[in-house]
Amino acid sequence: MKETDVEDYLKTLQDKICLAIEQEDGLGKFQEDIWEHHSGGGGRTRLIQNGAVIEKGGVNFSSVQGEVHPRLRKQMNLGENDDVRFTAMGVSIVMHPVNPHVPIIHMNVRYFELNDGTCWFGGGIDLTPHYIVEEDARFFHSRLKSVCNDHHPDFYPEFKKWADDYFFIAHRNETRGVGGIFFDYLKPSTEGSGKNLTKEELFAFLRQVGESFIPIYTSLMNKHKEDSYSEDEKQWQFLRRGRYVEFNLVWDRGTKFGLETNGRIESILMSLPPRAQWEYSHVPEEGSWEAKTLSLLKKGIDWV
Amino acid sequence: MKETDVEDYLKTLQDKICLAIEQEDGLGKFQEDIWEHHSGGGGRTRLIQNGAVIEKGGVNFSSVQGEVHPRLRKQMNLGENDDVRFTAMGVSIVMHPVNPHVPIIHMNVRYFELNDGTCWFGGGIDLTPHYIVEEDARFFHSRLKSVCNDHHPDFYPEFKKWADDYFFIAHRNETRGVGGIFFDYLKPSTEGSGKNLTKEELFAFLRQVGESFIPIYTSLMNKHKEDSYSEDEKQWQFLRRGRYVEFNLVWDRGTKFGLETNGRIESILMSLPPRAQWEYSHVPEEGSWEAKTLSLLKKGIDWV
Numbered sequence: 001m002k003e004t005d006v007e008d009y010l011k012t013l014q015d016k017i018c019l020a021i022e023q024e025d026g027l028g029k030f031q032e033d034i035w036e037h038h039s040g041g042g043g044r045t046r047l048i049q050n051g052a053v054i055e056k057g058g059v060n061f062s063s064v065q066g067e068v069h070p071r072l073r074k075q076m077n078l079g080e081n082d083d084v085r086f087t088a089m090g091v092s093i094v095m096h097p098v099n100p101h102v103p104i105i106h107m108n109v110r111y112f113e114l115n116d117g118t119c120w121f122g123g124g125i126d127l128t129p130h131y132i133v134e135e136d137a138r139f140f141h142s143r144l145k146s147v148c149n150d151h152h153p154d155f156y157p158e159f160k161k162w163a164d165d166y167f168f169i170a171h172r173n174e175t176r177g178v179g180g181i182f183f184d185y186l187k188p189s190t191e192g193s194g195k196n197l198t199k200e201e202l203f204a205f206l207r208q209v210g211e212s213f214i215p216i217y218t219s220l221m222n223k224h225k226e227d228s229y230s231e232d233e234k235q236w237q238f239l240r241r242g243r244y245v246e247f248n249l250v251w252d253r254g255t256k257f258g259l260e261t262n263g264r265i266e267s268i269l270m271s272l273p274p275r276a277q278w279e280y281s282h283v284p285e286e287g288s289w290e291a292k293t294l295s296l297l298k299k300g301i302d303w304v
Numbered sequence: 305m306k307e308t309d310v311e312d313y314l315k316t317l318q319d320k321i322c323l324a325i326e327q328e329d330g331l332g333k334f335q336e337d338i339w340e341h342h343s344g345g346g347g348r349t350r351l352i353q354n355g356a357v358i359e360k361g362g363v364n365f366s367s368v369q370g371e372v373h374p375r376l377r378k379q380m381n382l383g384e385n386d387d388v389r390f391t392a393m394g395v396s397i398v399m400h401p402v403n404p405h406v407p408i409i410h411m412n413v414r415y416f417e418l419n420d421g422t423c424w425f426g427g428g429i430d431l432t433p434h435y436i437v438e439e440d441a442r443f444f445h446s447r448l449k450s451v452c453n454d455h456h457p458d459f460y461p462e463f464k465k466w467a468d469d470y471f472f473i474a475h476r477n478e479t480r481g482v483g484g485i486f487f488d489y490l491k492p493s494t495e496g497s498g499k500n501l502t503k504e505e506l507f508a509f510l511r512q513v514g515e516s517f518i519p520i521y522t523s524l525m526n527k528h529k530e531d532s533y534s535e536d537e538k539q540w541q542f543l544r545r546g547r548y549v550e551f552n553l554v555w556d557r558g559t560k561f562g563l564e565t566n567g568r569i570e571s572i573l574m575s576l577p578p579r580a581q582w583e584y585s586h587v588p589e590e591g592s593w594e595a596k597t598l599s600l601l602k603k604g605i606d607w608v
Contacts, residue, residue: 033585047584056584171563238579245580246573249553250563259475259554266585269550274583275542276549278576280351280360281337 001200003087006111007063009203010091011044013109013210014061017093018046020214021059024221027052030059035264040065041087045267049274053225055098058270063089068114069261087113090123091210092254094271095217100237101227103129103136104177104244105217106271108254109210119199121206122184124159125213126167127220128177128244130237132293134303136220137178141303144181147212151205152195159183164299169247174297176247181209236290238277245276305504307391310415311367313507314395315348317413317514318365321397322350324518325363328525331356334363339568344369345391349571353578357529359402362574367393372418373565391417394427395514396558398575399521404541405531407433407440407481408548409521410575412558413514415507423503425510426488428463429517430471431524432481432548434541436597438607440524441482445607448485451516455509456499463487468603473551478601480551485513540594542581549580 018030028051036042043062048054068084090110097104109123127140141160148155159181167176188199197205248255248271258268284290322334332355340346347366352358372388394414401408413427431444445464452459463485471480492503501509552559552575562572588594 049584056582058584171569242576245549246553249550250560256554265475269582270584272546272582275579275581277579278360278573279578280353280362280574281570 001203003089003111003113006203007089009207009210010061010063010089010109010111013207014044014046014059014091017091017213018048018059020218021048021054021057021095024218025051025053028054033266035267037062037064037066037264038262039067041089043264043267045264045270047270051098053097053099053102053221055096056274057095058093058267060092060267060270061090062092062264062267063087069257083115085115092271093213096241096273097221097225099225099227100130100229100233101133101224102221103127103224104241104273105213105220107210107213109206111206119187120184121186121202123206123209124163124166124180124182125209125216126163126177126180126182128240129293130240131233131289132178132296134296136223137303140178140180140216140220143212143216145304147208148181148205150208151201152197154195155183155205156181161300167247168251168299169243170251172243172246174243174294175299176244176297178296178301178303179299235277236284238275239279239282241273241276242278245272248272305507307393307415307417310507311393313511313514314365314367314393314413314415317511318348318350318363318395321395321517322352322363324522325352325358325361325399328522328529329355329357332358337570339571341366341368341370341568342566343371345393347568347571349568349574351574355402357401357403357406357525359400360578361399362397362571364396364571364574365394366396366568366571367391373561387419389419396575397517400545400577401525401529403529403531404434404533404537405437405528406525407431407528408545408577409517409524411514411517413510415510423491424488425490425506427510427513428467428470428484428486429513429520430467430481430484430486432544433597434544435537435593436482436600438600440527441607444482444484444520444524447516447520449608451512452485452509454512455505456501458499459487459509460485465604471551472555472603473547474555476547476550478547478598479603480548480601482600482605482607483603539581540588542579543583543586545577545580546582549576552576 022029028048030046030048033045041064046059048057065085065087068086090108093107095105105127107125111121113119145156163179163182166182167179169176186202188202189196255268326333332352334350334352337349345368347364350363352361369389369391372390394412397411399409409431411429415425417423449460467483467486470486471483473480490506492506493500559572
């Protein structure tokens with residue numbers, strides 16, 4: 001398999017996901033921006049706004065080339081004179097729904113290749129309900145566990161824990177949502193966390209993660225899009241979106257990397273919600289659904 | 305002069321500023337939270353919400369003690385076994401007004417002391433108009449220049465440039481607002497950027513910066529609080545507040561330091577606006593006040 005196989009797959013994935021979201025939404029349509037990156041490559045940014053179900057969402061494809069960033073050179077023990085160029089490609093998705101009972105979702109699937117032949121896969125998918133419904137969290141994790149188990153028995157437990165640790169708002173001591181899976185540096189064969197899988201096998205895993213998005217999210221959209229909600233519940237959604245902003249701007253490595261390396265700002269920050277609020281020392285009423293949600297925003301819950 | 309002199313001054317400053325804001329607002333009242341820091345000391349957090357002029361604002365005093373943070377130890381060339389404790393105290397203010405024609409303001413005045421006797425002053429004050437009014441920017445900078453000039457002729461040019469560089473949203477390539485002054489590590493006598501001023505003289509400068517807040521901001525509140533504004537102008541305010549969030553969470557050293565060192569989160573994040581919005585690739589109409597404002601969000605403008 002070649003680099004272009006991954007690229008072709010990712011573009012097709014982007015197309016399919018946009019189509020499925022539009023169909024389930026029934027109103028919103030994606031608009032597309034094609035852009036080029038200053039050091040090579042570029043992307044296709046697709047945005048949906050003011051849909052019936054999705055208030056603001058992005059499904060971005062990008063494939064960029066460039067010199068390896070100094071920080072990564074150091075991690076990789078490269079000399080200063082080694083001429084190492086990278087290709088990084090991926091599809092990134094964040095959906096902010098109108099209805100506070102439809103969860104926010106995020107997925108990223110990505111592939112890196114260096115000109116010395118080193119390559120790895122990475123990605124993740126996590127769910128951020130404004131109101132946690134345990135049945136939904138169980139459904140979500142069951143689907144991911146089943147995807148992982150088709151490829152390696154260690155994948156789900158390891159990647160589930162990785163997601164708990166990654167999607168964590170340390171300064172609030174709360175997880176972003178109910179987690180999901182996160183993985184990185186999956187290298188073919190004996191290296192890294194790839195569990196002796198070949199490049200083809202890892203690519204197959206990545207594809208299955210990618211394919212899981214549509215059935216998972218369209219079913220959650222469908223289940224909750226007609227749920228009634230109050231003005232208070234909408235307010236709570238704005239506060240939870242504030243936390244989403246805090247995670248993305250303070251802790252998300254991908255966002256920070258993009259902002260520090262002169263990436264395309266509007267595509268990187270498409271993950272931010274259309275509207276967010278902050279309220280000083282907000283404490284939900286004891287016994288409320290909001291309080292219950294907060295109590296479940298912690299690491300190590302075995303949802304399955 | 306003693307540490308307690310600075311502490312007493314800062315508390316009095318907090319009291320006076322809260323009173324002056326309440327008077328100019330005419331409706332909002334500050335609520336107070338007293339808290340203790342896990343490693344020593346604590347603070348008085350004061351919040352005003354839903355006033356006639358101020359939608360959300362904080363005037364915080366804190367004085368905390370603790371072990372010097374590893375990063376600072378390194379900067380200071382301290383050995384691992386040196387037992388160095390610090391006292392850090394300050395007043396921090398951010399005001400988010402209701403009316404988009406009243407600017408956001410921020411001020412911080414602070415004092416650090418180590419148990420080896422080293423001490424320094426720091427601070428800053430900067431203005432973030434949602435709509436830039438050149439006359440206001442000139443007034444603001446003239447007042448600050450006059451404060452600085454009373455203490456050292458280099459202060460205004462140096463601290464004005466420091467503010468341009470500090471209050472800069474690098475990933476947007478725009479300044480947060482029209483700047484102001486920023487200074488740090490003002491050490492008595494020959495060390496650092498203190499220009500051979502004594503500790504008493506530096507403290508006098510800090511006090512004059514602190515005293516400048518009330519006349520500056522109450523006059524801007526008063527000048528613009530009755531300005532009429534449209535729904536579109538309110539929307540623009542929400543977008544500019546989004547930029548304020550980006551600066552504070554991505555770039556502001558004070559915020560990052562607080563979040564990484566287990567500070568009191570609700571006091572640190574009081575600087576965030578009550579409501580902010582993000583819109584993909586928003587470009588204001590050519591020739592509009594919004595476009596003019598964007599064009600003036602750059603470093604190096606000599607407002608005086």
